[in-house]
Amino acid sequence: SVGKEPGEEEEEEEEDAECGDRGEPGCKKARWSPAPGDGTRPGSRRESGDGTRPGSRRESAARSLAPGDGTRPGSGAPPTSKHQARSPVFALFQKTHRSPSLAAASPTRTEAFTSAAPSQSVVLSEANQEEQKKLVSFQQLEAKPLAEIMRPGALAELIGQSKVLGENTLLRTLLESHDIPSMILWGPPGCGKTSLANVVANNSKKQSNTRFVTLSATSANVNIIREVINQAQNERKLFKRKTILFFDEIHRFNKTQQDSFLPHVECGTITLIGATTENPSFQINAALLSRCRVIVLEKLSVEAVETILLRALSSLGIGILRQDKEANSMDGSKESEVQISIEPEAVRSIAYLCDGDARAALNGLHLAIQARIAEAKKPLSNNGQQNTPIKNIIIKETHIKEGLQRSHLLYDRAGEEHYNCISALHKTMRASDEKSALYWLARMLEGGEDPLYVARRLIRFASEDIGLADPLALTQAVSAYQGCHLIGMPECEVILAQCVIYLARAPKSTEIYMAYGAVKESVRNHKGPLPSVPLHLRNAPTKLMKDLGYGKGYKYPANNV
Numbered sequence: 001s002v003g004k005e006p007g008e009e010e011e012e013e014e015e016d017a018e019c020g021d022r023g024e025p026g027c028k029k030a031r032w033s034p035a036p037g038d039g040t041r042p043g044s045r046r047e048s049g050d051g052t053r054p055g056s057r058r059e060s061a062a063r064s065l066a067p068g069d070g071t072r073p074g075s076g077a078p079p080t081s082k083h084q085a086r087s088p089v090f091a092l093f094q095k096t097h098r099s100p101s102l103a104a105a106s107p108t109r110t111e112a113f114t115s116a117a118p119s120q121s122v123v124l125s126e127a128n129q130e131e132q133k134k135l136v137s138f139q140q141l142e143a144k145p146l147a148e149i150m151r152p153g154a155l156a157e158l159i160g161q162s163k164v165l166g167e168n169t170l171l172r173t174l175l176e177s178h179d180i181p182s183m184i185l186w187g188p189p190g191c192g193k194t195s196l197a198n199v200v201a202n203n204s205k206k207q208s209n210t211r212f213v214t215l216s217a218t219s220a221n222v223n224i225i226r227e228v229i230n231q232a233q234n235e236r237k238l239f240k241r242k243t244i245l246f247f248d249e250i251h252r253f254n255k256t257q258q259d260s261f262l263p264h265v266e267c268g269t270i271t272l273i274g275a276t277t278e279n280p281s282f283q284i285n286a287a288l289l290s291r292c293r294v295i296v297l298e299k300l301s302v303e304a305v306e307t308i309l310l311r312a313l314s315s316l317g318i319g320i321l322r323q324d325k326e327a328n329s330m331d332g333s334k335e336s337e338v339q340i341s342i343e344p345e346a347v348r349s350i351a352y353l354c355d356g357d358a359r360a361a362l363n364g365l366h367l368a369i370q371a372r373i374a375e376a377k378k379p380l381s382n383n384g385q386q387n388t389p390i391k392n393i394i395i396k397e398t399h400i401k402e403g404l405q406r407s408h409l410l411y412d413r414a415g416e417e418h419y420n421c422i423s424a425l426h427k428t429m430r431a432s433d434e435k436s437a438l439y440w441l442a443r444m445l446e447g448g449e450d451p452l453y454v455a456r457r458l459i460r461f462a463s464e465d466i467g468l469a470d471p472l473a474l475t476q477a478v479s480a481y482q483g484c485h486l487i488g489m490p491e492c493e494v495i496l497a498q499c500v501i502y503l504a505r506a507p508k509s510t511e512i513y514m515a516y517g518a519v520k521e522s523v524r525n526h527k528g529p530l531p532s533v534p535l536h537l538r539n540a541p542t543k544l545m546k547d548l549g550y551g552k553g554y555k556y557p558a559n560n561v
Contacts, residue, residue, distance in 0.1 A: 141366060141369065141370065142370075145362070145363055145366060146312060146362045146363060146365060146366035146369075147358070147359040147362040147363050147366075149315075150308070150311070150312050150315065150362060151194070151195055151198055152195050152198065152199060153198065153199065153202045154199060154202065155172070155175055155176065155199050155203075157199075158192060158195060158196065158199065159300075159304050159307050159308050159311075159358075160191070160192060160298075160300040160301065160304035160358075161191070161192055161196075161297055161298065161300075163298070164295055164296070164297060165196075171183075171295060175199070175200065175203070178203060178204075178207055178210070180200060180244055180271050180273070181271070181292075181293055182265050182271050182272045182273070182291060182292040182293070183272075183273055183274075183292050183293045183294070183295050184250070184273075184274045184275075184276065184280050184284060184289070184292045184293070184294045184295065185197070185273065185274065185275045185276070185295050185297060186276055186277075186278075186279070186280050186294055186295065186296050186297065187277070187296065187297030187298065187299075188277060188297075188299050188356065188357070189277055189357055189359065189360075190300070190354070190356070190357030190358045190359035190360055190361075191297045191298065191299055191300055191356065191357075191358070192297055192300070192358070193248075193275040193297060194248065194275065196297075197214070197246040197248075197273055197275065200212070200244065200246070200273065201214070201244075201246070204244055208241075209239075209240060209241050209242065210241065210242055210243075210244060211232075211235055211241050211242070211243045211244070212243075212244045212246070213228055213232075213243060213244070213245050213246070214246045214248070215228065215245065215246070215247050215248070216247070216248040216249055217247065217248065217249040217250055217251075217252035217253045218248075218249055218252060220247075221257075222257055222260050225260050225261070226260070228243075228245060228270070229260075229264050229269060229270060231243070232245075232264070232269050232270050233269055236269060242268075242271065243269070243270050243271070244270070244271045244273065245270045245271065245272055245273065246273045246275070247272065247273070247274045247275070248275045249275065249276065249277075250274035250275065250276050250284065251276040251277070251278040251280075251283035251284065255285045258284065258285040258288050259285060259287075259288075261288060262285075262287055262288060262291070265288070265291045265292070266291055272292060274292070277415070277416075278415050278416060279415075279416045280294055299355070299356030299357075300356040300357070300358055301356070302351045302352055302356075303351075304358075305350070305351040305354060305356065305358055305361050306347060306348065306351040308358050308361065308362065309347050309350060309351060309361055309362070309365060310347065312362055312365060313342065313347070313365075316340075316369070317340075318340045318341060318342055318369070318395075319339070319340075319341040319342075320341065320342060320343075320344055320347070321341045321342060321343045321344065321394060339392045339393070340369070340372070340373075340393045340394075340395070341392070341393070341394050341395070342394070342395040343394065343395065343396050343397055345396075345397040346368075346395055346396055346397045346399065346400045349397050349400045349401060350364050350365055350400055350404070353400070353401075353404050354404075364400065364404050365400075368395050368399050368400050369395065371399065372393050372395055372399060373393065376393050417447075418449070421440055421443050421444045421447070421449075422444065422454075422457055424436075424440045425437060425440040425441060425444070425454075425457070425500075426457070426461060426465075428440060428504070429461060429465070429500060429503050429504045430461075430465050430508065432504050432505065432508070433504065434500070434501045434504040434505060437500050437501070437504045438497060438500060438501065441454065441496060441497060441500050445489070445493055445496070451484045451488070451489055451492050451493070451496060452481065452484055452485060454496055455477070455480050455481035455484045455485075455496065455499075456481065458477045458480060458481075458496070458499050458500065458503060459474070459477040459478055459481060461477070461503055462474040462476065462477040462503060463512065463513075464510070464512075464513045465503075465508055465509075465510060465513070466503065466506050466507070466508055466509060467509045467510065467511055467512040467513065468509060468511060468512060469506065469507040469508060469509035469511075470506040470507055473502065473503055473506050476499055476502050476503070477499055477503070479499075480495050480496060480498070480499035483495040484496065535548075535549045535550055535551070535552060535553075536551060536552060536553040536554045537551075537554065538550040538551055539551065540552075
């Protein structure tokens with residue numbers, strides 16, 4: 001062909017065949033695709049200034065035989081190529097053969113392209129490329145939940161938990177030094193337990209002497225644990241690699257199953273990172289707790305959740321609607337694309353409604369975005385007319401509340417929050433704070449608590465904290481229990497509310513409770529044999545017992561009045 005030396009076509013076809021076999025770019029298709037900013041072809045090694053690859057035969061021939069006038073070796077004048085008359089876009093990516101002198105005198109590929117056709121520029125700046133990498137496409141939302149897409153991969157990306165992961169804290173120092181101890185992460189759902197483990201996993205990938213394994217108690221069993229431990233022993237013995245095991249929902253393993261970790265955590269075969277939403281004091285083996293450090297993660301604040309949501313919106317390229325109703329777009333997308341924006345009140349509503357659960361907040365935002373996009377894509381309106389394509393989609397506070405319906409209540413009838421709420425109810429009634437007592441009652445009932453359990457606790461409160469100061473309090477509590485048993489929820493909630501307010505307003509006395517407690521302690525701590533019942537206090541139903549002196553000398557008080 002024109003402009004090519006003999007044998008060059010064969011060499012190019014051989015190169016294309018080789019790169020095709022390896023599955024690498026660099027064949028003809030790759031040469032006509034956009035080039036990176038460093039002037040190299042996609043998938044190829046960096047070219048030298050004359051357009052040849054280092055180490056190729058063409059480069060050595062050009063270095064030894066190329067004359068200074070820019071002519072090709074063995075030819076009288078510079079050849080012309082049919083590609084030279086094409087658009088600068090193709091001139092940018094075509095394979096050229098220039099001498100070093102011509103390469104030095106002519107501008108670079110990007111400079112020549114942008115100066116020749118600035119309106120046809122397809123090469124993004126490095127800043128725009130980095131920004132595009134950060135953006136999340138809406139197709140990804142269909143494949144994964146937003147909470148999983150936005151999971152932090154570095155320690156600096158974790159938001160919240162400043163008490164545990166703040167600057168100069170013990171755990172942060174250990175994580176930055178890659179010295180991970182065995183630990184139990186305890187906290188409510190969506191506070192960052194799995195995200196923290198994900199950060200540790202990403203850091204371990206950068207360390208050649210660390211291996212990270214993830215398991216969950218919902219799907220694992222003791223046999224799988226033994227296989228992981230055997231692999232960890234082999235890795236440690238053969239390759240000097242340590243194994244970090246992240247075990248999610250560790251409280252779902254009973255204490256016998258948890259014993260399988262003990263010897264291997266003790267000798268350092270594995271570094272255990274357990275995650276649990278339940279109190280480790282009750283759910284984790286005491287022997288395992290003594291070998292691990294308990295890290296308490298708190299519920300995220302509203303500000304922290306709002307920051308997480310804003311970061312997700314920035315990654316999605318969704319703008320925040322300003323007061324002048326113009327979206328503050330974050331991605332600079334084209335005018336032909338659909339613009340999505342969200343009201344700041346909607347973001348704030350999610351942060352408040354999720355109750356400190358970042359996963360619930362992100363998934364709620366995900367649901368609102370998908371619902372609005374699906375509504376905009378409807379081909380027909382409600383009256384059967386053809387819908388016009390919507391270019392600007394606005395997510396409002398009403399859409400958020402419609403999707404979430406109600407606040408995300410953190411309550412577990414058999415867990416830590418169950419005991420926390422009933423304790424709060426007792427203490428607020430004891431302090432005669434009827435409004436706070438009603439609040440904690442509502443927290444329990446709306447969280448799904450059994451109303452009969454609450455009624456039983458009110459009966460106990462009536463005798464323990466009120467007693468003889470208002471004897472009718474016990475009658476009120478027992479009547480409330482019977483009413484709840486007869487009609488059930490939701491009608492019985494007002495019965496419980498009435499009883500709670502009555503007990504909160506009633507005068508308080510712990511006289512009976514303290515008196516019985518003192519007697520109980522005396523009986524339990526008595527040294528030696530307990531004294532026998534005096535004869536005059538004993539019952540004498542038979543003649544023999546009367547002859548033995550049972551009941552002798554007893555005087556009935558009513559007869560002596």
